[in-house]
Amino acid sequence: MERTLILLKPDAVQRGLVGKVLSRFEEKGLKIVALKLMKITPELAAKHYESHKERKFYPGLVKFMTSSPVVAIALEGIDAVKICRTLMGATFGADAAPGTIRGDFGVSRSFNLVHGSDSPEAAQRELGLFFPENTLHYDYAAYGWIYDPIEELKKG
Ligand code: UDP
Ligand code: MG
Secondary structure, eight states, rough: EEEEEEOOOOHHTTOOOOOHHHHHHHHTTTTEEEEEOOOHHHHHHHTTTGGGGTTTHHHHHHHHHTTEEEEEEEEEEETHHHHHHHHOOOSSSTSOOOHHHHHHHHOOOOOEEEESSSSHHHHHHHHHOOOOOOOOOOOOHHHHSSSSIIITTTOO
C-alpha cells in the first residue's frame, strides 16, 4: 500500500466543491487515512513548494494557497500516487480532460482545485509536512471488494 497527500485548494473550499472532489477519490477506492481543514502558513507553503521557488508563478501560488483554508487529506491504496494524479488531470483546467477533477470543475491556469504528490518520495515528504502527528491505520471493510484479496491484497 502507498500513501499520498491531497490538498483541496482554497478555490475548491470556497466554491463548495469539497464533497464532490473528495468523492472522486473515495469512489475510486482510495482509503482516507487523515483529513483536516487548515490554513496553510507562508512557512509551510514555502516548504511544500520548495522545488518551485525560482519559478515565475511562485509568489502568486504561495499567495493563493495561503489566502483561505484548504482541506488536507492523506489517501492510501495500491499505486495511490499515480492513481490520484490521473484522477486530477492535467495542471491547467483548460487543458485537462473531461472526466478528470481539473477537467470537470475548472478552467483556470492557476486555480486548479487540487494538489496531489507527484512521486512516492514527494508523498512521504509532504505527508510529513502536513500530518506530522501521523496518519491512522485501521481496517477498511471495502478493501476486500475494491481489490482481489487473493491476487492483489496479499502483495499490497
Ligand atoms: N501553477 C501556476 N502557474 C503555472 C504553473 C503552475 O499557478 O504556470 C500552480 C498551479 O496551482 C499548480 C502548482 O502551481 O498546481 C504547482 O505546479 P506544478 O507544475 O507542480 O503542477 P501540478 O503538479 O499541480 O499539476
Ligand atoms: Mg507538482
